[in-house]
Amino acid sequence: MQLSLRFLFAVFFLSFLAREDVFSQSSFFYDEGLNQLAKKQYDQAERNFLEALKDPHVPVEVYYQLAWVYVAKGKWKMAEDSVSRFLVARPGSADGLYIRGYALFRLGKYEGAIAALQKSLGIKSNNADAHKILGLCFFQKNENESAERELATAAQLDPRSAETQYFLGRYNYSVDRFDRAQQSFQAAIKLYPEYMKAYDNLGLTLDALGQPDASKVRPRLS
Numbered sequence: 575m576q577l578s579l580r581f582l583f584a585v586f587f588l589s590f591l592a593r594e595d596v597f598s599q600s601s602f603f604y605d606e607g608l609n610q611l612a613k614k615q616y617d618q619a620e621r622n623f624l625e626a627l628k629d630p631h632v633p634v635e636v637y638y639q640l641a642w643v644y645v646a647k648g649k650w651k652m653a654e655d656s657v658s659r660f661l662v663a664r665p666g667s668a669d670g671l672y673i674r675g676y677a678l679f680r681l682g683k684y685e686g687a688i689a690a691l692q693k694s695l696g697i698k699s700n701n702a703d704a705h706k707i708l709g710l711c712f713f714q715k716n717e718n719e720s721a722e723r724e725l726a727t728a729a730q731l732d733p734r735s736a737e738t739q740y741f742l743g744r745y746n747y748s749v750d751r752f753d754r755a756q757q758s759f760q761a762a763i764k765l766y767p768e769y770m771k772a773y774d775n776l777g778l779t780l781d782a783l784g785q786p787d788a789s790k791v792r793p794r795l796s
Contacts, residue, residue: 600629604636611639616646634663641673650680668698676707684711702732706741713745721745736766743772747779755779 607622623640626632637660644653654677661670675690691708695701709724725745728738743758759776762769 600626600632604632604639607636607639607643611643611646614646616643619643620647634660638664638667638670638673641670641677645673645676648680650677653677654681666697668694668701671697672701672704672707675704675711679707679711684714687711700731702728702735702738705731706735706738709745710741713741713748718745718749734765736762736769736772739765740769740772740775743775743779747775747782750782752779752782756783 603622603626607619607626610616610619610622620640620643623636623643626636627640637656641653641657641660644650644656654674657670657673657677661667661674664670671690671694675687675694678684678687678690688708688711691704691711694704695708698704705724706728709721709728712718712721712724722745725738725742729735729742732738739758739762743755743762746752746755746758756776756779759772759779762772763776766772
């Protein structure tokens with residue numbers, strides 16, 4: 575009986591050591607992935623996060639970080655799949671819901687994107703990017719009032735975003751508000767002087783307004 579207990583204890587202790595070793599390895603891969611993600615080394619980060627996930631007891635946050643890697647790489651379906659696994663354990667994560675909404679938007683699944691983004695904003699209302707993407711979802715669905723409201727909110731929360739000003743210009747141009755479109759495109763260019771799409775759309779807007787110098791808007795590139 576005593577020998578049996580010693581044997582069982584030894585087996586348990588060796589299993590514990592093995593488990594600790596696996597956890598140590600997964601923690602190493604996770605930490606390496608975080609460092610590489612911060613350095614924008616996305617391929618290496620992806621490999622390390624996937625290695626970490628070989629441990630079934632790895633923290634669920636690995637899926638969240640891996641989703642950001644897939645967003646950076648433009649792998650929208652994989653981003654949505656990864657963050658959905660994270661949200662199973664963290665359903666109230668505003669940032670996780672934002673990633674899901676953004677990925678669904680890029681996949682053209684606007685209804686699902688709107689639901690995820692609205693839920694995210696219900697938890698964290700000051701996320702300018704979430705308001706911007708939500709506005710673009712409404713824009714794609716021709717829900718103009720909602721699109722304008724969300725884009726304007728995004729611009730208010732982040733007045734330094736040239737991209738938000740650009741999309742506000744695109745919205746205003748689409749509804750024939752050419753004077754507002756002009757203001758938005760000019761604001762985008764002021765924030766980002768090399769924003770070529772903003773120059774192009776400003777030229778179209780000035781042409782719609784009947785201004786003769788519309789062809790001279792875009793600067794020459796060296």
